[in-house]
Amino acid sequence: MTSMQAQVLLVEDEPAQREVLIYNLEAEGFAVRCAGNGEEAMLMVAEAPPDLVILDWMMPLMSGIEVCRQLKTHEDTRHIPVIMLSARSEEVDTVRGLETGADDYVVKPYSVNELMARVRTQLRRNRSGAVGALSFEDITVDTESHRVSRGKHDLKLGPTEFRLLARLMERPGRVFSRDQLLDLVWGRDVYLDSRTVDVHVGRLRKALTRFGGTNPIRTVRGVGYSLG
Template identity: 75%
Template structure:
């Protein structure tokens, strides 16, 4: 798994549908984690925050509606997009799903092409770099298609790890990332790296961002982690 791949949590209790969905998502280049019920989904979220959740409404143990409600009431997960899947086609059900906090509502049976388009739309909103969009913060601009970073009129030279760190911070300005979260996003869950390594690369990124002048835009939050701005 590449750390740059958007991470999707797929929560579906029907095995055949879960595997078909996972296959299509992985074919699109996404890193997919699977859960067969709501309780397992919340455990996986506690292990690592996904970029997006695809969530079936009707599930044993903990319904999709309840999982969505819990995600949207927690500070660390409220901004994760949730696409709700449901066989309920009545307007009142769609309204209930959206009022619970779901960002989109898709009625079964659905077109796989349409669902993939909706996934891309939600990811474009929260991870524009994953879909080729430029990232900007104050006078810093990152162009993922050309793999270039500029500050004001000066092009900056960044190592690959510092580049991925900057992408992560630029996609969510103001959000505080813990060292463990940065390890997940930048190095990937499958690679063991000491959390102190994050500090080393943040220091290198700071040096790169200020090499032609300008204030250091990275904020250290004592006991919590790092944020841009």
Template identity: 70%
Template sequence: MSTGKPVVLLVEDEPAQRAVLAYNLKSEGFDVLEAADGEEALLMAHEAIPDLVLLDWMLPHVSGLEVCRRLKSGKSTRALPVIMLSARSEELDRVRGLETGADDYMVKPYSVAELMARVRKELRRTRPASVGEELSFEDILLDAGSHRVSRAGTPIKLGPTEFRLLSTFLENQGRVLSREQLLDRVWGRDIYVDTRTVDVHVGRLRKALMQGGGSDPLRTVRGAGYALG
């Protein structure tokens, strides 16, 4: 089941380096998936859909550059933030990495503290609730740090699933999310949940948000899914 923690896919073929990075990521509160080569990385990225990819350039079988290119051209993975790690410090290499679609590029040896800061920066951009940011829509406010929700200043009690649902809607305002997308983000891919369960929890979220008499902020798009706003 989804833990609510941001999931980082760490792709590094050097075991000692991978262990150090995994330890630091877990210490920062992230869930970590580990891959030792490019083929494994692509398989895991499509199966698990992490929140961010830390990607070494020099990998066996499929290079980090090619992994990044494929992720950024894939429908389900193109929005994944990718931070590329490389011993290549030439400006041309950095440009190649960024042109392939990498969102950031760090040259080895690097400061682990700086790398963690850059990971948080990317997640703040793509999944702000996962790093404790406040999210809002009209008079709805979600404080991810304190796990509180209010509407027009009135506190709203939400269960863990409804809280994750609201977080997901707030991070994707105006975008129609299918039931399958909501299942992946809110429940995770490692358990089986019927898509009708999504409808039940969206209904509960609606009821909670409208308990003070406010209008319904959630839109049902027939045959497509749900959207906020």
């Protein structure tokens, strides 16, 4: 699917911000739908799931955090990339947004050009990856159907955790630095703190050990992470 075909749901309650983003998203070739609050956003997703959601944190009726949590909880929507927008710039807020399931976190005021780059990257990364099946010990990843299993159990991963696991499984035993993982999973045109990698590795570990089994992701102190 190209950017001309990609459907973006913009969830923003401030009219001025909404108009600026609509203009720039449409200039990039995206088809844009808008919601002014969290409840409206959930109804629109149920009617027609978008390819990506841009989601403001502070909104009436239902907060962006709650919308994100619900999207990432349900099997039918957990695969949709979510970019969270927020005036909250403290590290604890960024971590909370990412741990809720957001695939990216952008602090206001932001550069529109940078946000557009992040949108393109999330859409591209959500559709990329090696073709075929990857396996390591009792873990199997099908990159075509985006299914992950460990032993007899199917695992539910968000798009970022899926890409992260696939990258690690392509080279078992190799130690990837945080900067390398940022480039491979998020893209070179997106600027994120290395803490982002730590948050998503934590979420991936939790998913991989949900039904028991040892944690297969090794932390190499001062360097990064390795599978096995």
